[in-house]
Amino acid sequence: MRRYCLAAFLLLVLAAPAHAQAPAASLPKVAVFDFELFDTSLQGETDGPRTDEHDRLLRAGDQIRKGLAESGRYAIVDIAPVNAAAHEKNLQACGGCDVQLAQQLGADLAVTGVVQKVSNLILNMNIYMRNARTGHIVASMSADLRGNTDESWTRTASWLLRNRLLAPDFGRPQ
Template sequence: MRGFIAALTSIAMMSAASAEGLRHGAKVAFLGLGFVDMSTEGAYNGVRADETERLALVERLVEQRFLDEGLMLVDLAPIENKLANIANPGQCYGCDIRFGQTLGADYAVAGSVHKISNLIVSMNLSVKDVRTGEILRAMAVDVRSNTDTSWRRGMTYILKNGVFRD
């Protein structure tokens, strides 16, 4: 019962937070997307060049959408060395908020792509208020297939329905 109540509370909080839009002209620290390969193929063969390129493609898509929506991306140069040591900025125990504060950003944005197999890829993205640490927008989707098109569609869905929904 406690779990059910916690889930309802979490949903209510997300709904309340997401009712307010992201401020036009606000500063965004987009820390990138982590890639977590949980597949058997990854365990045997290691990093694939096409997936590395695909991750960069999806990161550019996220950056462009924030710019198109009238938000400003802050320069990550002051935290570049620290960020390079973070494998997954989407799950770094509050580093996103700390980095956002260091950079003078209003929002910290980070996410991850989890490759379960060549058939199943899970993606997520969250937007947090740097001042309060509150999650303002967040969404996760699973896509079927490991292609540029499926990754682009998955992240476009998150941006349209999770981050920049009306």
């Protein structure tokens, strides 16, 4: 019985298409940093940072990491070694520190995201992908969202992932 199981397993492995998954070594390595919030709302001015928005920022970054990894087109690099340094900076306005941090991790690409909050009803999610060797922007994308809820943030990140980041030939290093 064991022989038949082993033989069946070997047949499945050998019969699997070679193109099903590229070897991880040949995939572009991506450092996806936690998203940031740019709050220009009156509520943000008077009440300060909100825990629910902080949690949504972390989930948005995790959602993008997971989606890129599951696509089979990218190898996700663990950002833990530089995460504290990344949180000390504004990755959108630090003069390329995201690229420097990605280089420290051995990544080919750096992905950052920012959600601009105009009000609790009007928000905008932006994602930027940069070549970690040159610092050049490979891709940038933006989507408006209405409503400051878990669902609106998740749906917006999902849409950007499907229709921009994972669109055919999108974001490949040049």
